[in-house]
Every structure is written in structure tokens, then in C-alpha cells.
Amino acid sequence: MRMKRITIISALICALLLPGTRVAAQDITTRAATAYAGVGYGMNSVLKKGSLGGLTLVLGGIWQGHDLQLNYTLGLEKSPLLYWYDDNGDVDCALHYKRHSLGMKYGYQVRLADGLALTPQAGASYERLEGVQSSGSNDLGNGADAWCFTVGLKLVWSPLDHSALFLSPEYKSAFRKNPLYEDVTDKCKASQGGLAFYAGVLFYL
DSSP states (O other): OHHHHHHHHHHHHHHHHGGGGTSOOOOGGGOSEEEEEEEEEEESOSSSSBOOOEEEEEEEEEETTEEEEEEEEEEOOOOOOEEEEOTTSOEEEEEEEEEEEEEEEEEEOEEEETTEEEEEEEEEEEEEEEEEEEEESOOTTTTOEEEEEEEEEEEEEEEETTEEEEEEEEEEEEEEEOHHHHHHHHHTTBOSSEEEEEEEEEEEO
């Protein structure tokens, strides 16, 4: 699974860099106002085995250095199979779980060099578990959710006109958790916050 994530990120980087000999880089860090959209891969935890990561879509805008961003991660990785038991000790149902998240971040872009910028960010994210049934008739834990505060950094490098690569580490701190969310993530040894990591490609207007 880790090799799959590396392959996806490498493919995104190659797609951006291969035409690099044709176009001179544009310094996006000097533009007063711009909008952007992007795609990448997000890992919800880099310190635990169960990252429950997925495809990340990014949409945002920059005005006079102020950067407002929305991002959505569609969970692709599944947790190990989790068994639920009834009062008699018999298996009631078994499910895998994916984690989807929606976040909003605000930051201020700092120009480091031509085509290179760093943006400290703060915001909040909504995390939701999707239960994928393997057996049984119940879907316990499906829809369990949590709210998190987030702080992080976004490093942007623009080797091509209207395009950039981004790396974005982020720390999530859960302040409201559904009891089932806490139970499922604990049993699956997945994070309930912690260090997340995003990487991908941005396209600017």
C-alpha cells in the first residue's frame, strides 16, 4: 500500500515536470490575486500503521498574500476488518472502514525565492468514517465522525507556468469525537488526529 502511494505521487510529479523544457517558470508568489485548484494524495497519519489515506482535491484563492483553501480527501485505503459481537458473544457484523475528510484552511503566503513560497496555515476539518460491510446485516460505526483543529504548512514550488508542486504537513487535534469514531479508530489502530501529510499538483489561473 505504501508503494502504491509513492507510485501515485511520483506519477503526479512526472506529469508536471516532463514538459518543463518547453515553458519558463512563472513566479506565482508575486501575483496579487489568483485562484487555484489541485489534486494530490493525503495520508491522515504518517506515524501510525493505519493512515486511511486517499485522493485529495484542493480549491482555493490568494489575495495580497492571504490564502484561503478548501480540501476534500476521498478515502481509498481500508482499515483491517473489524468484527462486532452481540450480547451472546456471536459475530454480529464485520466491516472495513474508509475515512473521508473536508477541511478549510487560512494562511498567509511568504515568498522564499523565485517560484518558491511557504504558507503557514490554520483551520478545521470534518472527518467521517464509511463502513464497508463484509458480513452481517448491521453497519456499526458507519457515519461516525469527528471535528479537528488543524495547523500546518504548505510549501509550493512552481517550475512551470500556471502550475506548482505542493507539500503540506499538518497536525490535527480532535476536539469533538463521536464515541463510535473513537472506538473504531482505536480498535483499527488508526489515528484520531495527529500528523497528516499531503502532496500533489496545483494549477493556477
